[in-house]
Amino acid sequence: MSHAITRGTTGLTLRLVLVAVVLGAWEAGVRHFEIAPYILPPPSSIFAGLWRGLQSGIYIKHAGVTLAETFMGFTLGTMLAFILGTAVALSRRVEYFLYPFIVMFQAMPKVALAPLIVVWFGLGLTSKVINAALVAFFPLMVNTIVGLRSADEDRVNLLRSLAASRWQIFWMLQLPNAMPYIFAGLEIAMIFALIGAIVAEFVGAEQGLGVLIQSMNFNLDVAGQFGVLLILSVIGLILNGLITRLRRRVLFWDAPRATNTSLRKEPGT
Amino acid sequence: MHGTVEARGRSPAEPRPLASSTEQIAVRNLSLRYGDGADAVHALTDIDFAVRDGEFVSIVGPSGCGKSTLLRILAGLMPPTQGQALLAGSAITGPRRDIGVVFQSPVLFPWRTVLANAEVPVHVQGLNRKAMRARALDLLKLVGLEGFEGRYPRELSGGMQQRVSLVRALIHDPALLLMDEPFGALDAMTRETMHIELQRIWMERRKTIVFITHSIAEAVFLADRVLVMTPRPGKIGAVLNIELPRPRALDVVNTEGFGIYVRQIRAALNATGGAL
Numbered sequence: 388m389s390h391a392i393t394r395g396t397t398g399l400t401l402r403l404v405l406v407a408v409v410l411g412a413w414e415a416g417v418r419h420f421e422i423a424p425y426i427l428p429p430p431s432s433i434f435a436g437l438w439r440g441l442q443s444g445i446y447i448k449h450a451g452v453t454l455a456e457t458f459m460g461f462t463l464g465t466m467l468a469f470i471l472g473t474a475v476a477l478s479r480r481v482e483y484f485l486y487p488f489i490v491m492f493q494a495m496p497k498v499a500l501a502p503l504i505v506v507w508f509g510l511g512l513t514s515k516v517i518n519a520a521l522v523a524f525f526p527l528m529v530n531t532i533v534g535l536r537s538a539d540e541d542r543v544n545l546l547r548s549l550a551a552s553r554w555q556i557f558w559m560l561q562l563p564n565a566m567p568y569i570f571a572g573l574e575i576a577m578i579f580a581l582i583g584a585i586v587a588e589f590v591g592a593e594q595g596l597g598v599l600i601q602s603m604n605f606n607l608d609v610a611g612q613f614g615v616l617l618i619l620s621v622i623g624l625i626l627n628g629l630i631t632r633l634r635r636r637v638l639f640w641d642a643p644r645a646t647n648t649s650l651r652k653e654p655g656t
Numbered sequence: 657m658h659g660t661v662e663a664r665g666r667s668p669a670e671p672r673p674l675a676s677s678t679e680q681i682a683v684r685n686l687s688l689r690y691g692d693g694a695d696a697v698h699a700l701t702d703i704d705f706a707v708r709d710g711e712f713v714s715i716v717g718p719s720g721c722g723k724s725t726l727l728r729i730l731a732g733l734m735p736p737t738q739g740q741a742l743l744a745g746s747a748i749t750g751p752r753r754d755i756g757v758v759f760q761s762p763v764l765f766p767w768r769t770v771l772a773n774a775e776v777p778v779h780v781q782g783l784n785r786k787a788m789r790a791r792a793l794d795l796l797k798l799v800g801l802e803g804f805e806g807r808y809p810r811e812l813s814g815g816m817q818q819r820v821s822l823v824r825a826l827i828h829d830p831a832l833l834l835m836d837e838p839f840g841a842l843d844a845m846t847r848e849t850m851h852i853e854l855q856r857i858w859m860e861r862r863k864t865i866v867f868i869t870h871s872i873a874e875a876v877f878l879a880d881r882v883l884v885m886t887p888r889p890g891k892i893g894a895v896l897n898i899e900l901p902r903p904r905a906l907d908v909v910n911t912e913g914f915g916i917y918v919r920q921i922r923a924a925l926n927a928t929g930g931a932l
């Protein structure tokens with residue numbers, strides 16, 4: 388694809404036109420084939436539903452709950468992941484004893500633990516935060532370990548030749564060297580935390596977008612569900628954008644790669 | 657005539673003040689083996705030489721003969737498998753603060769500016785930052801990097817990066833400089849400037865320098881003594897005293913004496929089957 392098209396206002400207009408065409412075809416298709424609204428609602432009623440939900444404040448309230456769970460889970464999970472990952476990367480002994488647990492947990496789909504966690508920690512905020520933290524934990528821990536371990540041997544030797552202490556090697560070399568890996572891990576962890584929160588809400592909760600989706604599903608309000616999905620992807624985009632911004636500031640020296648990975652990651656998230 | 661090529665262990669031509677106080681580096685029967693069993697690589701066998709305090713010694717040898725390995729041992733980065741390496745009379749057991757190392761590649765930190773990279777030893781060893789800042793700027797100017805202090809390594813050419821690593825090795829004014837093909841990535845003209853500057857720094861501050869190179873002419877131009885290594889397993893094949901007067905100017909390479917040294921070293925390399 389040529390860069391002249393993907394850049395600038397012509398490109399933007401083309402993109403918007405394409406979106407409008409798809410929505411128009413969807414609307415026309417649903418009307419023409421008279422598809423029942425509880426199977427596939429037309430875009431017009433999705434947007435109408437979204438508008439009503441936003442005005443009544445019901446979306447905002449539930450989105451706020453889910454966001455809070457996601458942020459708390461993300462913070463808790465990534466902090467633990469960073470601390471544990473650092474301990475594993477720096478100490479053979481810690482690695483030796485934690486390794487069986489890490490292998491076991493890594494292979495397990497963490498969302499499958501959600502029912503247990505809801506049983507243990509109840510229908511409130513705690514179980515959602517813990518589930519989000521659990522799901523967000525692994526990508527960052529693995530990336531922290533790999534990043535800290537990937538310090539170039541020549542650079543380690545250079546610092547050692549100056550009689551640097553182990554901590555100096557950590558602060559001056561290993562940690563900055565791990566930053567690209569850590570940010571890649573944070574990007575994944577942020578979206579994973581959102582997934583963890585929603586899944587835990589599905590299993591059992593009183594508030595949150597997951598609860599909203601389930602009750603709308605129960606009431607055959609498919610248009611409403613689409614509205615929530617839209618809100619969720621906007622939230623996902625914003626969360627991802629926050630990390631990408633932070634990454635650009637911290638990893639200014641890694642600039643060429645930073646822009647590339649953020650583009651490549653988009654479809655996956 | 658000009659110095660003689662001696663086969664190790666036969667001729668007493670090389671003055672070797674055993675255990676003398678002027679002996680800065682002493683390497684005795686040193687061997688190094690990478691790995692064990694069938695996969696073992698014998699990088700160095702029975703290396704034996706000494707470097708006097710304030711002496712400039714060059715080591716030439718074919719690729720893979722263990723020059724970088726020897727330098728890593730002298731820097732205290734790895735212990736020898738056999739034998740000893742002594743620094744000022746005591747065995748080298750680990751890295752020391754008063755050694756400056758220039759590695760074969762620049763080894764810069766991409767998140768540090770040129771200036772901050774040059775100041776790495778200052779940070780590691782907790783030296784006076786203010787005094788060292790002035791010194792860093794002076795040295796950067798000396799190697800032609802004035803105006804690049806705030807740039808990041810990825811904005812520099814390979815030769816410029818190598819010059820930053822040279823400044824970094826010099827900044828804490830170490831008594832001993834270990835240099836592993838430091839000018840390999842430089843163009844001929846910058847290289848010549850660096851030769852003159854290195855000679856000047858060495859003459860002014862009387863450092864002990866061990867300088868590894870692939871270039872016979874570079875070795876002769878810079879050194880008091882050239883050690884010629886054999887192909888792997890590396891040994892010292894010949895030692896040559898370079899008795900050209902100092903300071904040497906660039907056109908010394910056109911003199912007859914210089915040419916004789918170069919031919920002698922080439923002959924020594926060929927004799928051991930290690931043509932460069």
Ligand SMILES: Nc1ncnc2c1ncn2[C@@H]1O[C@H](COP(=O)(O)OP(=O)(O)OP(=O)(O)O)[C@@H](O)[C@H]1O
Nearest residue numbers: 690697699718719720721722723724725726760888
């Ligand atoms: N970490 C290592 N593990 C195993 N073998 C090694 C290692 N480092 C070097 N060697 C081997 O030891 C030998 C000497 O390597 P060294 O790097 O010291 O050579 P060199 O003389 O510096 O070569 P060059 O002139 O190409 O830089 C080589 O044969 C190399 O394959």
Ligand SMILES: [Mg+2]
Nearest residue numbers: 723724760836
């Ligand atoms: Mg080498």
